[in-house]
Amino acid sequence: MSTEEFELDLDDLERRMKGALDALKYEFQGLRTGRASASMVEPISVDAYGAITPINQVGTVNVPEPRLVTINVWDKSLVQKVEKAIMESGLGINPQTNGTIIMLPIPELNEERRRELTKVAAQYAEQARVAVRNVRHHGMDQLKRGKEGMSDDDHKFWQDSIQELTDTYVGHVDKMLEHKQEEIMQV
Incomplete structure (x- = not known):
């Protein structure tokens, strides 16, 4: 199999990682922060x-x-x-x-409840990170199956592309969590 025949669908991987972010956004909306929404x-x-x-x-x-x-x-x-x-x-x-x-x-949240909510937000974020990593794992499996006949440089290029995409989306999850936790702790 030549390199031209192997085609990894990075757009599909990115779409699925974005789906994990959308699910996290939806979960975060359900967390009450003491503000009406x-x-x-x-x-x-x-x-x-x-x-x-x-x-x-x-x-x-x-x-x-x-x-x-x-x-x-x-x-x-x-x-x-x-x-x-x-x-x-x-x-x-x-x-x-x-x-x-x-x-x-909407009642005012007390300090203890705010801390509990930040922990729940962290759990939601971890589930999103796991979902992103599962998509990465799937992409790496596809890459392994298509490795035959691929140069080491091409293989490394695809590996790096998948990892870069993963790092970007895990970074988005971390930013969303940080923002949500600040929102929750705001009095």
Whole structure:
């Protein structure tokens, strides 16, 4: 097999590493930092009209104040279902209802809870690093299978390219973690 016949899809490896970053970003959105954010309620679904529906498809989600999320439910008959979904979501927030508007006051985080959240963020980041390294491992396996007939220089070039891509994405994970931990510890 000549070098021209071997083609490692670096774009595919990069796409998969980016997927690990996107998953980390989504995980980080679910971590409450003591500040209100519309993304806090994104994972919550409601049983509406016989179908499981994302909360943002049954009402308008707003953040009128730094410590308050409001959901203006469009159908009055769904208000109780939305309330119930929020209480069962594990957010740890008790909704307050005023007609069709559900208010979610975000409590202040204490120091101990902030430290716990930074540890959870670190765990999420480690899972993302492992995912990136698994993609690297897959790329290196592809490289080994295609090594026959490849010059040592070409092999080294592909190895270095895969490692460079891995280092870049692990660096992105580290930066995201650092930013999230600063955000969590901010009072």
